[in-house]
Structure formats: C-alpha cells, structure tokens
Amino acid sequence: DTAVSQTPKYLVTQMGNDKSIKCEQNLGHDTMYWYKQDSKKFLKIMFSYNNKELIINETVPNRFSPKSPDKAHLNLHINSLELGDSAVYFCASSFSLDRGANYGYTFGSGTRLTVV
C-alpha cells in the first residue's frame, strides 16, 4: 500500500506540450504539496493545498496549475512546457498544523520530467 503515489514516474515530452502529473495519498492527510527538485538537487516548494484550498503558491509561472478534486488528490498540470521545466517533481502530504503539532511530511517517489 503506497502512502503517497505519483504517476507517471518518468515523463519525456517535447517543448510546447501540455502534461499532467497525478498524486494521490491514502494517509488521511488534509494538506498536499508539490515540490520541485532541480538538476542541482535543490528542493523548493511550489504549491500547497489544504482541504482542496490553495494555501501556498510560491513564485511559479502560471503555466503550472495545480488542481485538487478532493483532499486525497493533488494533480499538477503544466502548459507549454519549456526546457527549464525539466526536473523531478515530488508530491507530499501532511496533517495541517491546526490539528496541533507538525507530524511531518510524507513524500511520493517523484516524477522525473524531461523536456526535449
């Protein structure tokens, strides 16, 4: 039983295409995140959703649009892909802090996106 699952694991696509990455968690968490890891391994948050509501939106190009149909799913849609979008994208989930202490974050296994 995978706690946070992302699909696909690998995605190779041409510049200009539109693609989506899906994420699902079965931990009962109410907050989900997208993180981007660049070629230098630097990990940076992109978005966070709490109960389907956007709560964090870092300075990400508006070609990136997250969508959360319910609190167990957070998908990432990317329009007009560019070479610089090549990275590993990690989905994560947690309980929101209004439940008390921060119990930590569970990460998916990542999606390696290569734009050619």
Add this chain to the structure above:
Amino acid sequence: AQKVTQAQTEISVVEKEDVTLDCVYETRDTTYYLFWYKQPPSGELVFLIRRNSFDEQNEISGRYSWNFQKSTSSFNFTITASQVVDSAVYFCALTEFGNEKLTFGTGTRLTIIP
C-alpha cells in the same frame, strides 16, 4: 524567514568511519520543527527524523544520532560505523509553526567508499 544551510556539499569517507553532517538553521519563530531526509540513488525521499524546538534531547537510532543545539541553531546528524548503503544525499529541513512550508537545505552528498 526560514533558512537552512548545509555547508558541506560533498563528503567522502571510508566504510566504517564515523561521519557528521552539519545543519544550521535560521528562524524568527520560537516554535519550529527540524527534519532530516535521505535521498538514495534511487531518488525517493526517506524521512529520518523530526524534532520540535522544545525538545533539545539528542536522539539515537541504531547507527544514526542527532545533536540539536538551539544555542548555535544547529541540528547535526552523525552516522557511526558508516556503510556503503549510507551513500546518499542528505537534506536538513525546517518548518515554522503555522507555516505549512518545508524549507530544505541544499543537501550533502555522502559517499561511503568500500
């Protein structure tokens, strides 16, 4: 603003040596949480430890130990009797209370030489 610094970009040690990975953090909050994650060559992020700012007790888990010192804003990680399977990139991370964002350091690539 929260910030995490891992000054060691790469470390190589011979198997069975002990190694310490440094982590220095910055935060204005009095309540915060610190984490260590391991990223092996397979790419997934593996949770190692979480520590809140009110718990300064050091922790030991098998060959792993963590030294949390609020006076120096450091949360260092030591691997005792290192093994080849410890080869990975290790990330220290911080989140402030009331802030859902987890801020990562730049990571330390640890290579254990057989």
